Amino acid sequence: MNFTPGQRITNRDEDFIINDALENNGKWILKVEGISELVKSKRYIFDTNIDTQIRVLDPKKTQLVADIDYGYRKTKLFVENQIRNSSIYSKQITVAQKAAFNLSEYQLEPTLKAFELPRPRILIADGVGLGKTVEVGIFLAEMIKRGKGKRIMVLALKSILSQFQQEIWNRFAIPLVRLDSEGISKIKSELPANKNPFDYYDKTIVSIDTLKNNAKFQHYIEKTKWDIIVIDECHTVANSSSLRGGLAQLLSSKCESLVLTSATPHNGKKQNFANLINMIEPLAIKDEQNYTKDDILPYYVRRFKNDIDDAAVRSNFQERKIVSIHAELTQAENEFLEIQQKIKFAALQGLNQEDVIENLFGRKTKHGKKKDLLFAIGLFKSYMSSPEAALSSVGNRIKKLEDITDREEIAEQNLEVLENLQDKLQIIIKVGQDGKYTAFRDELIRLKWSGRKKDFRIVVFAERIETLKALKRKLQQDFDLDDKAIADFNGSLTDMEQQRIIEDFGKEDSDCRILLTSDAGSQGVNLHYYCNHMFNYDIPWSLITLEQRNGRIDRYGQTKTPYIHYMIAKSDLDGLKDDLYIVNKLKEKEETVYQSLGDAASVYKLYDSNAEEDLVTKALAANQPDILNDAATQELSDELFDALFDDATPKLQHLNPIAANVSFFENDKAYYQALVEQLKTDRYLKNDDAQFEGNILEVKQTKELNRILYDIPAEAKPDKMGGVYQLSLDKDDVQKAITEARKKKGEWAKFQILYELHPVVRYLMTQLEASVDKDVALVSKIDKLPIDTAYFLIQGTVANNLGQSILSDFFVVPMGINGGLKEKPLPFEDFLAKHKLQENLYTLDIPTSDIALIQEILPDAIDFARQLHMVREQDKLQYEMEKKMAVYQEKLNNWQASKQQQMQLDFADKNITGSVKKRMKDKEYDIETILNNSSQYFKDLTSLNGNPYLKVVAVFYNK
Incomplete structure (x- = not known):
């Protein structure tokens, strides 16, 4: 007996579908999935050497049984169940539209675009606040409906594990087991030590840092395969040489489908972005340093607010208000910053323009002067956060000097200068000469905020931990706040602490009135549910970071006007005034981006927050605000990434994105009511x-x-x-x-x-x-049908070599009650509509003699079903698959030729030493591995193995 993927078999009184069949010395190794009650959705491996009673379910041996339920309810339910449970093959949305979200077509695009690829894989790069989690949920729901979403793993930031888990459950009823610290402890107590949790739990959500830092989990990963892996905030894994990036590369090879999400999906480095695209499709890019938008366009979607033309969606974004709070620096602060400015200008006198503009961070000559310049700018930056942050910086510098014996004659290594700065900072803090905090406190008082339960909530962003600690201490003192009213959030907290703070702040009954957070809270977290006031206590030197901060309360679903407050320091001190002007320009640029509904990264075209900070540092070092003008940074831009960030992907042209449902029932409620009543009856x-x-x-x-x-x-x-x-x-x-x-x-x-x-x-x-025995089909007698005709409802399934159902069809074979084909097979939905079977049906008496007649013509009906319908459908599908295979083979050949040519160029001018030989062999091995894996995968994907499987679902007749 031959076995092929897609066949239904019975073994040990249970039914299974074959996912993979491997010949083994005349016998078979069968990888199967259970489809009957006790084994439903569980996976097994059978060896026909051991399991000798395995048999393929033969549709010709189906036992026909009369349905005696009122209105043929059981038949209708059983047919409906088969349709709703079948693994469909469709490029349309089939079930996600029913989930609990406000449907808009732009949200369907990532899934629809993924379905155009051989493997459904996609990068969702929508702008901040557009609802990428919902788009992930749509993809997951559709893949589950297709039988390709049984095993799912989501990787997310540790702060949003609970938030992501709730969103996917609440809206899509997809359960994810949360493997945070608490979840892992629970696993250890409930599962045997040698049990792989990723085998026990089919759907999990975990932080990538948890996997990265847990050797045992990495061992489990290497032994596990998933249907789908989702990596949220995927820019954190773009560098393949990092631990995170290496783990992500491994995971991408362990799954059928992959979803990557990020509003900032790259840092301007072509290699890093190529790493993300290569995770989706290894053959997409021939040269990681030289590729075009056309090479990558099939694999990502990117839209901004101004690309959404759905008025209902746009109404879920509120028009923000910008509030600038000017803080006049005190005399003590100006005296401190005057020293900082003197250090800066003294350093500049010993440097030329090339040192400052082109080689500020380089390692060429005049180390000391550049060190002082960067020290002065760093001191300015830390003070712009808070005096406490600056004091910490100076204190750390003094401690480092204790270990330096051979000091340079520069300010940053001059103990006298540093101790003078330290003294001035201590005085500012002790006597309360912090002008920015005073302005912040006065603004809260002006807003009539006192931190009591009746007051509105506030989010305060600051870069430095010392600033957050100082703010907490001062606010508790000035407003008499207890610990419940104020919370501080930063990256050093445990995953459980981070989730607790974020979840608590998003609850109406929370006592927390003010959340102080570092930029660890600027990505992914929802802070807008009961909060519409945010303060940028300091201004980050990156528009990307600033946009992410503001997007925490200014996002889809905000019901009130978001107020974005900026604390802006003011001073007339020479030099300092110019530096403050440069930093404050960042606020204006972010606001310009917001007004145009674009993306902040498109301003400087650096696409990396660290690179943007370096650019601002150069502008401050050179005292040249023009460096921050768009025109001045064009030389830094790259045409590919300008297109990726400035432009949305073309809108997907899909006339009917949502598939029509075929049903016996008037609506879903009628079906579920009938289902419950039938189960009670049985x-x-x-x-x-x-x-x-x-x-x-x-x-x-x-x-x-x-x-x-x-x-x-x-x-x-x-x-x-x-x-x-x-x-x-x-x-x-x-x-x-x-x-x-x-x-x-x-x-x-x-x-x-x-x-x-x-x-x-x-x-x-x-x-x-x-409730319906296997190998049984129910028979209904319906007087609306033509006399002496039996209609056999057949489900036909064709699988590929991967065991995936790629054609699942419900059709009807009309037979004469005494034999012979009445007319050609027709789709089930046409049969329903033609004979109006959605209307009320009345149970008629079905003599056993009628059943015997229908049973007698069953084998002929199966033969007609196979030859006149399924074989034709399979042949048409095979033809389409062969065309795709030819196109893909050409793509493989082109990719291989390009890679080999590139390798020759890379090694052309190198001496062929032992190490160079090894690198060449490693490169050849990588190319060969990708080729073999891709080629075999696509062959298995497009090969229709064996005969189509047929199942008799029901019979309708009249006599």
């Missing part, structure tokens, strides 16, 4: 286990349900056994519940979306499957 549910209240289905939490749904987040489950899941058909109800849950700490949404991907719904659908 005693798979007790009367009080499930019931509808309006549009809400309440399903009781039983021990069995709890056991099966072990991976649903604990917060999403009913509080106790006997409590109920509340699943709503109304998106608005669910979205209101999500909003309502933000009112109370620790709460998740009361209502969950009722659709076929919800684990509770899938459980109910599995129960119905179990």
